[in-house]
Each structure stands twice: as structure tokens, then as C-alpha cells.
């Protein structure tokens with residue numbers, strides 16, 4: 639019988655997730671976690687490249703961790719930890735840097751995109767605004783994955799190159815030191831088919847960068863206000879409307895069961911339901927979906943030891959793996 643595969647993924651700590659992140663990332667990840675041997679970590683050192691405000695970084699990390707737990711991540715089943723709690727990640731990152739060609743990093747998408755932006759802006763220094771953290775990101779990500787000897791890494795398609803680089807770096811190491819220790823080569827697992835992309839309150843893709851998002855755990859009154867702000871046209875209540883071009887309807891369809899969505903679709907198509915009523919329905923559904931989780935979220939983010947204790951326990955479990963890997967790697971390279 640094949641040994642159980644280890645799944646690992648890193649979660650960016652960029653503030654309280656929104657309901658698009660919930661449908662596109664959190665919900666599928668939690669479904670996958672219940673069926674596999676899974677490690678989820680908060681990629682806080684990666685955030686350091688862009689976030690220079692310590693209070694914000696601190697709050698973002700807690701908020702993201704509390705969100706995943708409140709949404710149903712079971713810390714007994716899934717190992718959840720902060721990247722920064724695993725010193726072996728950083729040690730391995732240095733060792734991997736010594737077998738990684740600089741040219742590989744020059745070709746990394748995120749770095750190239752930063753240079754292209756500088757070039758398009760007519761700058762003479764194409765590396766302006768690029769820190770070494772961004773440049774080294776693929777090596778640190780390879781260390782995140784290899785230190786846990788992960789077999790499968792579920793990520794979005796935008797991460798394909800990072801997963802390929804992890805394989806390249808692991809192979810470079812294995813080629814030199816494989817007689818003593820070889821990393822398993824991890825595989826990416828990418829979402830199949832068209833994923834549902836939720837529109838934001840302005841109709842574009844919901845994204846923090848467009849500031850058109852609905853944070854998952856807004857207090858009830860703020861949630862209601864935000865839903866009311868979704869722009870709609872001035873079609874009168876009695877006129878027929880096209881549900882499929884309506885942002886509140888598209889959001890409703892993601893969160894309400896079919897038996898609640900279909901009557902709304904019918905009433906919009908036939909006329910007789912106004913946008914105001916539709917938005918009230920959307921608010922009710924979001925509030926019912928996230929209300930109970932919000933209570934748990936509020937408990938977890940409140941200053942106290944519970945969240946820290948969960949993450950510390952996760953880090954201890956994760957370090958059993960990372961320490962074992964580093965011992966083998968150190969022996970293989972001759973620093974033991």
C-alpha cells in the first residue's frame with residue numbers, strides 16, 4: 639500500500655480574507671484538508687517583503703489564522719503553524735541558495751514583472767523598488783515545501799512556476815548530495831476547470847487591491863451597509879431584470895442553497911422583485927452563513943492565549959518534521 643501523501647500549502651497573511659477568498663481558496667482547502675495528511679502554514683516571512691508596519695503585520699497574521707480556524711479548520715487534524723516558528727525553513731533556505739543558479743531567479747515571474755513595470759515607467763534602474771526578499775522568494779518557498787518533505791502542494795495556477803522552481807532546486811541538491819539524502823520532488827495540485835470568481839461590489843473581480851471586497855467577518859451593521867452600497871440600475875421594482883448580470887444575485891447564488899436562489903431568479907426575471915429586496919436577501923444569507931463563524935472569529939482574535947496556543951502546538955508538530963529533514967540535509971552537505 640502506498641504511504642500517505644503529505645499535502646502542504648502556504649497562506650498569504652494579507653489581512654482579513656474576503657468572501658471571494660472564502661469561495662476560491664478557504665472552502666476548497668478545508669474540504670481537501672479533511673481527506674488528507676495536511677500542513678497549512680501562514681507565510682508571514684513572505685509578507686515582510688511588502689508590509690513594513692509591525693502592528694499591521696501582527697494583526698494580519700492573527701486575523702488570517704483566526705479566519706481559517708473559524709471557518710472550520712480542525713487543528714487536531716491539520717497541522718497549522720506560522721512559517722516564522724520554523725527556524726529550519728531559514729536554514730534550509732540558505733543551503734538551497736548555494737545550489738540555486740542566479741539566472742533561475744532572474745527569470746522568476748514576480749521579479750521580471752517588477753522590472754517590466756520599471757521599464758514601462760521609463761526608469762533607468764530596472765531593479766528600483768525590488769528588495770532581496772522578493773528576489774529570493776522562490777528559494778524561500780522551495781524551503782517551505784522541501785523542509786516538510788511535502789508530496790503535493792495545492793496552489794492556484796499563478797504558482798506553477800514556483801512549484802517548478804522548487805523541483806529544479808530540489809533536483810540540483812539531489813544531484814550533488816543524493817547519495818546521502820534526496821528531497822522528494824513535490825507536485826503542484828491546481829484547481830480543475832473554471833473556478834468561480836466572485837465579483838466585487840463594483841462588478842470587477844472581488845479583490846483587496848480594488849478595494850471592492852466584502853470582508854468575511856464584518857460586524858452585522860457594516861455588512862448590511864456594504865451590501866446596500868452595491869450599485870444597481872434604476873429598473874423599477876415591477877420590471878423584469880436579468881439576474882445573471884446582477885452582482886447581488888451572483889453573490890447570492892454562491893452562498894444560498896438552490897431552493898432559495900431559484901425563486902429569487904424567477905421573481906427577478908418575471909418582474910416584481912426590486913434591487914433593494916434582493917440586497918436584503920443577500921445580506922440575510924451572508925449573515926446566516928458567516929454569523930456563527932464570526933462569533934468564533936471574534937473569540938479567537940481577541941487578545942488571549944487560545945490562538946497562540948493553537949499555533950504553537952502546530953509549530954511543535956511541524957518542527958518534528960523540519961528538524962528531521964534538516965538533520966539529514968546537514969549530514970548530506972557536511973555541516974553536521
Ligand code: ADP
Nearest residue numbers: 658659662663794834835836843844845846847
Ligand atoms: P486578493 O485579490 O483579494 O488580493 P489573493 O490574490 O490574495 O486575493 O487571493 C487569495 C486566494 O483567494 C487565491 O486562491 C485566489 O484564487 C482566491 N480569490 C481571490 N479573489 C477571488 C475572487 N474574487 N473569487 C474567487 N476566488 C478568489
Ligand code: TRP
Nearest residue numbers: 646647648650681779782783791
Ligand atoms: N507563494 C504563495 C502565494 O502567493 C504562498 C506560499 C508561500 C506558498 N510559500 C508556499 C504556497 C509554499 C505553497 C507552498 O499564494
